Amino acid sequence: MLDLFGDPSPGSPRLLAEGAWLLPGFATGPGRALLTAIGTVAGHTPFRQMETPGGGRMSVAMTSCGHLGWLTDRSGYRYGVVDPVTGQPWPTMPLILAELAARAAGAAGYPGFQPDSCLINRYAPGTRMGLHQDRDEADMAHPIVSVSLGLPAIFLFGGRTRTGPVQRVPLHHGDIVVWGGPSRRFYHGVAPVAAGEHPLAGPFRYNLTFRRAG
Numbered sequence: 026m027l028d029l030f031g032d033p034s035p036g037s038p039r040l041l042a043e044g045a046w047l048l049p050g051f052a053t054g055p056g057r058a059l060l061t062a063i064g065t066v067a068g069h070t071p072f073r074q075m076e077t078p079g080g081g082r083m084s085v086a087m088t089s090c091g092h093l094g095w096l097t098d099r100s101g102y103r104y105g106v107v108d109p110v111t112g113q114p115w116p117t118m119p120l121i122l123a124e125l126a127a128r129a130a131g132a133a134g135y136p137g138f139q140p141d142s143c144l145i146n147r148y149a150p151g152t153r154m155g156l157h158q159d160r161d162e163a164d165m166a167h168p169i170v171s172v173s174l175g176l177p178a179i180f181l182f183g184g185r186t187r188t189g190p191v192q193r194v195p196l197h198h199g200d201i202v203v204w205g206g207p208s209r210r211f212y213h214g215v216a217p218v219a220a221g222e223h224p225l226a227g228p229f230r231y232n233l234t235f236r237r238a239g
C-alpha cells in the first residue's frame with residue numbers, strides 16, 4: 026500500500042530543548058499534496074494580512090482551516106469559529122493535514138494529538154514573524170506542530186523569556202518542529218525570508234501551525 030508519509034530520506038530527529046524536536050524531512054514525501062491542500066483551503070478562505078491589536082499589519086499572510094481559526098484585529102488575538110472575511114465557518118481540516126500533524130506529534134512523544142486548528146502562514150520574501158509565545162489556546166497540555174514548506178527559513182527558538190538566548194534553526198521544505206510540555210510556552214519566531222523560487226511553492230514559504238485551541 027502506498028504510504029503517503031513515507032519520506033525517502035528523513036533525517037534523524039534533533040532535540041532543540043526539553044519537549045521540543047526538529048523532525049527533518051518528515052513532510053517532504055507528501056509535500057506536493059500538502060501544497061495542493063493549502064491551495065484548496067485558500068480557494069475557500071483567502072490569505073489575508075491581518076491587523077494587529079496595536080494597529081499595524083502582519084507582514085505574513087494567513088488563513089486557517091479546522092474548527093477554530095486564529096485571528097487578530099484591533100480588539101486582540103483570539104480564535105473564532107467564523108472567518109470574518111467570508112462570514113462562513115473555516116473549511117474543514119483536510120485529512121492529510123490532520124493525519125500528518127498526529128503522526129508528527131506522536132514521533133515527538135505526544136501521542137493522541139487531535140488538532141482543531143491549522144493556521145496557514147504564507148511568507149513572501151522579506152516577511153518575518155517576531156519572537157512570540159503561542160498562548161491563546163485553552164489548554165497548554167497539547168503540543169504545537171509546525172510544518173515548513175517551500176522556501177527555506179531560519180526558525181528562531183528561544184526560551185521562557187523574550188530576552189534569553191535564541192537558537193537559529195534552518196528549516197527546509199518538509200521539516201517539522203514539534204514543541205510542548207516544558208517548552209510549550211517558549212518564545213519563537215521566523216527571521217526574514219530570503220527571496221527565492223521553490224520548485225513546488227514558487228516564491229513563498231508556507232507554514233502549517235497545528236494546535237488544539239479549544
Ligand SMILES: O=C(O)CCC(=O)C(=O)O
Pocket residue numbers: 144146154159171180213214215232234
Ligand atoms: O512560520 C513558522 O515557522 C512559525 C509560525 C508561528 O510561530 C505561528 O504562526 O505562531
Ligand SMILES: [Mn+2]
Pocket residue numbers: 157158159213
Ligand atoms: Mn507561534
